[in-house]
Amino acid sequence: xxxxxxxxxxxxxxxxxxxxxxxxxxxxxxxxxxxxxxxxxxxxxxxxxxxxxxxxxxxxxxxxxxxxxxxxxxxxxxxxxxxxxxxxxxxxxxxxxxxxxxxxxxxxxxxxxxxxxxxxxxxxxxxxxxxxxxxxxxxxxxxxxxxxxxxxxxxxxxxxxxxxxxxxxxxxxxxxxxxxxxxxxxxxxxxxxxxxxxxxxxxxxxxxxxxxxxxxxxxxxxxxxxxxxxxxxxxxxxxxxxxxxxxxxxxxxxxxxxxxxxxxxxxxxxxxxxxxxxxxxxxxxxxxxxxxxxx
Amino acid sequence: xxxxxxxxxxxxxxxxxxxxxxxxxxxxxxxxxxxxxxxxxxxxxxxxxxxxxxxxxxxxxxxxxxxxxxxxxxxxxxxxxxxxxxxxxxxxxxxxxxxxxxxxxxxxxxxxxxxxxxxxxxxxxxxxxxxxxxxxxxxxxxxxxxxxxxxxxxxxxxxxxxxxxxxxxxxxxxxxxxx
Numbered sequence: 001x002x003x004x005x006x007x008x009x010x011x012x013x014x015x016x017x018x019x020x021x022x023x024x025x026x027x028x029x030x031x032x033x034x035x036x037x038x039x040x041x042x043x044x045x046x047x048x049x050x051x052x053x054x055x056x057x058x059x060x061x062x063x064x065x066x067x068x069x070x071x072x073x074x075x076x077x078x079x080x081x082x083x084x085x086x087x088x089x090x091x092x093x094x095x096x097x098x099x100x101x102x103x104x105x106x107x108x109x110x111x112x113x114x115x116x117x118x119x120x121x122x123x124x125x126x127x128x129x130x131x132x133x134x135x136x137x138x139x140x141x142x143x144x145x146x147x148x149x150x151x152x153x154x155x156x157x158x159x160x161x162x163x164x165x166x167x168x169x170x171x172x173x174x175x176x177x178x179x180x181x182x183x184x185x186x187x188x189x190x191x192x193x194x195x196x197x198x199x200x201x202x203x204x205x206x207x208x209x210x211x212x213x214x215x216x217x218x219x220x221x222x223x224x225x226x227x228x229x230x231x232x233x234x235x236x237x238x239x240x241x242x243x244x245x246x247x248x249x250x251x252x253x254x255x256x257x258x259x260x261x262x263x264x265x266x267x268x269x270x271x272x273x274x275x276x277x278x279x280x281x282x283x284x285x286x287x288x289x290x291x292x293x294x295x
Numbered sequence: 296x297x298x299x300x301x302x303x304x305x306x307x308x309x310x311x312x313x314x315x316x317x318x319x320x321x322x323x324x325x326x327x328x329x330x331x332x333x334x335x336x337x338x339x340x341x342x343x344x345x346x347x348x349x350x351x352x353x354x355x356x357x358x359x360x361x362x363x364x365x366x367x368x369x370x371x372x373x374x375x376x377x378x379x380x381x382x383x384x385x386x387x388x389x390x391x392x393x394x395x396x397x398x399x400x401x402x403x404x405x406x407x408x409x410x411x412x413x414x415x416x417x418x419x420x421x422x423x424x425x426x427x428x429x430x431x432x433x434x435x436x437x438x439x440x441x442x443x444x445x446x447x448x449x450x451x452x453x454x455x456x457x458x459x460x461x462x463x464x465x466x467x468x469x470x471x472x473x474x
Contacts, residue, residue: 006342040340048449049430052339059340061351061407068351071381142385143377144363155376155388290379293386293400293445294407295429 002074005066006039006059009284013037017103017253018272024249025165028239033162036281046288054295061291062284072137073283075208079137080279082204083130103271105256105263112270114262117176121187122199124171124180125225127275131164132224133208134279138286158285159278166274168232169246175265178242181229188222196221353406356383357473362401362442367464373397388449389461396450399461401470402443410443422463434458439471 003011013019014037022033036042043055043062066073115123156164172180196202196218202209212220235241243261250256256264359380366387369375373389373396380386383403388395404411414437417425424436424444432448434455444465446458 002346004343004346007344039342043340047430048432051430054430056340059342063343064349064351067346067349069348071351139378140359140380142359142380142387144360155378286379289398290381290384290386292433293398293447294384294402294443295410 004063005073005077005280005284005287006063008077008280009037009039009042012277012280017268018274018277020253021170021250021268021272022162022166022274022278024246024252025162025169027245027249028169028241029161029165032157032165033159033278036159039284042281042284043288046285047292049292057295058288058291061295062287065291066283066287073287076134076137076283077279079130079134079205079208080283081276083127083201084273084275102252103254103267105254105260105267108267109260109263112263112266114266115175115269117183118187118191118195119199120171120175120265121184122191122196123201123269124167124176124184125188125221126199126201126205127167127171128228129209129221129224130205130275131167133205133210137208138283159281163275163278163282165235166278168235169241170265170268170272170274172232173236173241173243173246174261174268177261178236181233184225185229188225191218191222193218351406352382353403356403356406358382359385361385361473362470365401365466365470366399367461367466370464389453391450394450396448397453397457397461398445398447398449399465400443400445400447401465402445404437404441404443407443411437411441421459422467424467426459426462428455434462436462436467438467439473442470442473444470 012035014035019035022035026033036045039059040055043059044050047055047058049055049058065071069075172184176183193216206217209217210220211217212223215222244258247256247258247261247264250264254264254267359382362385363377363380366375366385369389373391376388376390378386378388378398383406384400386398386400389397389399402410413427413429414425414435417427417437419426421434421436424438426434426436429435429445433445435443435445437443444462444467446461448454448458
């Protein structure tokens with residue numbers, strides 16, 4: 001049975017691999033992410049209100065909206081959860097006793113399996129597709145023109161921008177290197193429909209992936225990646241991002257050397273759920289925002 | 296042939312790259328108010344422990360896109376950004392120099408009768424429509440006995456007077472003509 005959205009927000013952690021990893025991205029998106037946790041905290045932060053009766057009314061409406069499947073919010077959370085769950089075999093159990101000390105990557109190599117570039121390229125592109133589809137499930141497609149819609153997407157900030165930064169750094173730069181866009185593009189070009197169907201994450205989310213012209217769902221994935229490539233390239237260039245800079249900022253809690261980046265990528269993949277974490281935060285804010293305006 | 300859903304999704308993909316390029320260049324850290332610290336006291340609100348299926352939006356609620364045309368144009372140095380368009384609801388943000396200062400929203404109270412009911416006790420009017428203040432941040436009017444129009448302060452200097460002024464900028468007459 002689905003978990004209530006308020007419980008998901010209450011259950012967001014304030015420490016651990018996901019939170020440490022996202023905080024490590026502050027060098028790339030300074031000040032963007034505040035780890036806002038707790039349903040009532042989120043209600044107060046989004047509305048700026050402190051009257052208990054008013055907050056209760058907003059809470060009730062937000063939960064009512066979430067619980068209505070037709071409104072799309074549950075689909076969005078399913079997408080954020082599912083795209084993160086694919087690689088979490090290691091989970092938190094192996095790291096549970098690492099709280100308060102650095103995670104020694106070298107000591108965990110036997111537990112980690114780096115993925116082939118093709119699998120990593122699929123994962124990167126599917127996460128982008130999830131971002132696009134979840135945005136539409138949560139917000140609709142606002143405005144009457146493409147210009148209106150572009151402006152609404154230009155509103156990306158906070159945890160949404162941090163999620164995209166994590167995508168570029170943890171699923172692009174570290175596993176695939178500085179030319180991750182070109183490498184992933186090549187892999188996607190040679191990908192077959194059969195390759196895609198073999199991917200467990202795609203199997204779970206494919207009903208939400210639209211078709212693009214004659215290329216079908218694979219065509220949509222390729223098209224999405226190609227169009228968002230410009231943004232990713234700009235994001236990297238504007239900040240002069242390199243795998244080494246990302247590693248440097250992760251070294252506060254992971255002992256890692258530059259020659260083990262494929263293992264570092266596997267560790268991050270298996271021990272973090274940054275899409276679900278920030279996705280819950282995005283979803284909660286938008287739900288509360290709408291409820292506050294409707295009551 | 297591109298299906299409508301695929302077309303809209305493809306538009307999304309195309310726009311994402313362009314818009315995020317723009318924002319990534321200009322993405323200075325937003326000086327947002329710090330959220331309140333986690334409360335150590337007992338929660339003041341009650342919440343359910345399980346998901347109970349609901350019908351949160353009435354079948355007869357008008358599509359959010361219906362409302363877009365009635366929002367005020369960008370003016371007074373503020374940019375207008377459409378942010379949500381859901382069944383029975385549409386919202387825009389007003390931004391100054393990239394910073395959010397206010398939100399404007401139209402909602403169809405056919406799904407939220409209690410929201411309409413609060414106007415029964417209204418003692419004030421704005422542009423001839425019953426008006427109420429909600430909490431510390433909102434001014435609301437009810438148009439045509441059905442459509443709630445709100446102005447919501449985000450920045451501290453977006454005053455109640457600013458909210459009333461912006462509510463008057465909507466095409467309220469047009470909105471009142473909706474079925």
